[in-house]
Amino acid sequence: MPIVGKLYIIGTPIGSIEDITYRAVKTLSEIQLLLCEDTRVTRKLYSHFNIPFPNKVLTYIEPREEKVIPQVLKELEKGTIVGLCSDSGMPCVSDPGYKLICEVLNNGYEIEVIPGCSAVDTALILSGLPTSSFTFKGFPPRKEGECKASLLQEKELPHTLIFFESPYRVSRFLSIALEVLGNRKCAVCFEMTKKFERIHRGYISEVLEKLKSDPLKGEVTVVIAGNHPKFIMPT
Known part of the structure; x- marks a missing residue:
């Protein structure tokens, strides 16, 4: 049976870094491709919890969505575990993510939401x-x-x-x-x-x-x- 990739939508703190969930930390440590707004912001989150920063990272902001989405679909086809997070709060809530989720679902891949602060x-x-x-x-x-x-x-x-x-x-x-x-x-x-x-x-x-x-x-x-x-x- 072929390995199927998956997209995780990960909630991050809106202010206090202590508000992140255990499940979010665990998921951040397991993803193979990270999609984030600003790598500097997300890297601080990884560093605070002593999580190795992923080797594969793509900046995911609105002007780059059309370019990044096909790359994500190719990675999912290879079985890559992908995670999307915003600088703060939940992706898709006044942040990019909706178009990606639509394309991922339309192509038959699963998504999973890791709830967080809003x-x-x-x-x-x-x-x-x-x-x-x-x-x-x-x-x-x-x-x-x-x-x-x-x-x-x-x-x-x-x-x-x-x-x-x-x-x-x-x-x-x-x-x-x-x-x-x-x-x-x-x-x-x-x-x-x-x-x-x-x-x-x-x-x-x-x-x-x-x-x-x-x-x-x-x-x-x-x-x-x-x-x-x-x-x-x-x-």
């Missing part, structure tokens, strides 16, 4: 906003008109909204959200699980004021309440 559910829980129903929107459009149109689609819906955003654009995004969605409760989560983790909670207008005196650096996740009177500032 900034989405971590921020949702930290926010103190409803967790029973939520929508993850990824990074909002940079153009103001497109951003407003995207938010307008969610304006009347009751579920909690979650976004990733650059620290340099988060105040601008919240200002647009305030205009489109109204003055709802929100939370801006910064450097989650790291030493300098900070969470700004309150109505959007209040959080905007806090950000003026406490500008953020690093990874930012924004959580905004859905359309419910309980979470909208009375006029």
Whole structure:
């Protein structure tokens, strides 16, 4: 029976390196071909846990997907054990991976997910906003008109909204959200699980004021309440 390759999707810490799972460490030590965003970041992870760095490594970022995917399929055909990881969190969640998974499955190979930390559910829980129903929107459009149109689609819906955003654009995004969605409760989560983790909670207008005196650096996740009177500032 021929040896069949397999693709592992490996979750890595979003901040504190201690959040990695035993299963992820074990899998990282067993894969023969590593796909990662930045080899410098992933090499630090290997070094911390004294894992030998794989001999075969490919940089897997969006501009290189079309070039790398055929190489991965050839390796799987040879029986290679392949692992995909992001710099932080789960691959495919605002990171490349979806196209690769589709091609791997379409070609008859197996995938296995090694679950790990996610900034989405971590921020949702930290926010103190409803967790029973939520929508993850990824990074909002940079153009103001497109951003407003995207938010307008969610304006009347009751579920909690979650976004990733650059620290340099988060105040601008919240200002647009305030205009489109109204003055709802929100939370801006910064450097989650790291030493300098900070969470700004309150109505959007209040959080905007806090950000003026406490500008953020690093990874930012924004959580905004859905359309419910309980979470909208009375006029």
